[in-house]
Amino acid sequence: MRFPHLLGNERLKQTFSSLPLEKLGSSLLLTGPKGCGKKTAANDIAMAILCTGNEKPCGACPSCVRFSAGTNSDYEFFGGKDAVYNVDNIRAFRSRSFVKSGDSGTKVFLIADADKLNPQSQNALLKVLEEPLNTLFILTCENPFSLLQTVRSRCTLFTVEPLPEETIVTELSKENKYSPAEIKRVSALCGGSLQKARDLLEQGVSPYEEYAVSFMNCLDDEFSLFKLSKDISALSREDYIAFSSRLTELINDALSSSPSPGKLIKIYDYLDKQNKLMPLNPSVTSLSSALTAFCGGLTEE
Numbered sequence: 117m118r119f120p121h122l123l124g125n126e127r128l129k130q131t132f133s134s135l136p137l138e139k140l141g142s143s144l145l146l147t148g149p150k151g152c153g154k155k156t157a158a159n160d161i162a163m164a165i166l167c168t169g170n171e172k173p174c175g176a177c178p179s180c181v182r183f184s185a186g187t188n189s190d191y192e193f194f195g196g197k198d199a200v201y202n203v204d205n206i207r208a209f210r211s212r213s214f215v216k217s218g219d220s221g222t223k224v225f226l227i228a229d230a231d232k233l234n235p236q237s238q239n240a241l242l243k244v245l246e247e248p249l250n251t252l253f254i255l256t257c258e259n260p261f262s263l264l265q266t267v268r269s270r271c272t273l274f275t276v277e278p279l280p281e282e283t284i285v286t287e288l289s290k291e292n293k294y295s296p297a298e299i300k301r302v303s304a305l306c307g308g309s310l311q312k313a314r315d316l317l318e319q320g321v322s323p324y325e326e327y328a329v330s331f332m333n334c335l336d337d338e339f340s341l342f343k344l345s346k347d348i349s350a351l352s353r354e355d356y357i358a359f360s361s362r363l364t365e366l367i368n369d370a371l372s373s374s375p376s377p378g379k380l381i382k383i384y385d386y387l388d389k390q391n392k393l394m395p396l397n398p399s400v401t402s403l404s405s406a407l408t409a410f411c412g413g414l415t416e417e
């Protein structure tokens with residue numbers, strides 16, 4: 117199948133090109149960092165599954181035309197900022213999967229940010245994930261281990277990867293809205309997320325963003341960490357908290373692809389400990405120095 121809208125992700129595209137759609141199974145779980153294209157990938161898969169043309173998705177059959185217009189009744193999406201992830205809504209969503217489908221004989225249900233589902237809601241999905249009636253369920257989430265093992269084990273897992281910096285530069289350059297210097301700057305800071313890059317262009321880049329990315333980039337260089345620590349010490353308390361939160365996100369994103377995640381897990385835990393100390397109002401200088409000393413100690417291991 118083709119992925120007409122998903123950028124990058126050659127590995128995923130290669131996997132799907134050699135995988136007959138009928139062998140996909142009945143439940144998929146797409147994981148990857150925030151803003152890397154999980155929903156786009158899921159929609160491309162849904163469009164292909166529902167397509168009645170030859171080269172799927174063809175973009176021209178009645179099903180594809182309805183899908184592109186957002187009116188394909190064999191497709192249902194659950195998610196977005198207004199979605200309420202409670203068990204009643206999931207039960208109602210589940211019950212709609214039993215309604216007979218139209219043209220393609222199949223229905224596709226997409227649940228975005230499935231890690232927002234509480235255990236009760238996840239349990240409500242178990243039966244349909246296991247015994248679907250001509251239905252494909254696609255779940256997306258950042259971290260597969262945030263889901264119940266029983267849900268995870270029923271799904272075929274695929275990873276959507278962050279975009280390379282050059283792809284982000286190319287995409288933003290097409291929009292003719294920003295200067296090359298602005299584009300280069302946010303492309304280096306967005307962690308492979310086009311959405312994050314656009315947010316940074318709209319909202320501006322805070323010092324904490326740049327420090328968090330620089331910190332990640334020099335984790336193995338004690339001297340650079342020490343130099344950076346002096347700049348971080350000058351952050352306001354609010355910006356230090358934002359720095360720490362962004363660094364935690366970056367570490368989380370890097371964990372799935374790191375060959376030696378042990379060190380990252382230690383830093384993640386350390387940031388979590390610092391976070392719990394916040395009500396005691398420690399100074400930014402002491403937090404920054406302690407974090408640098410902790411990470412510097414790890415580079416010697």
Ligand SMILES: [Zn+2]
Nearest residue numbers: 167174177180
């Ligand atoms: Zn089609």
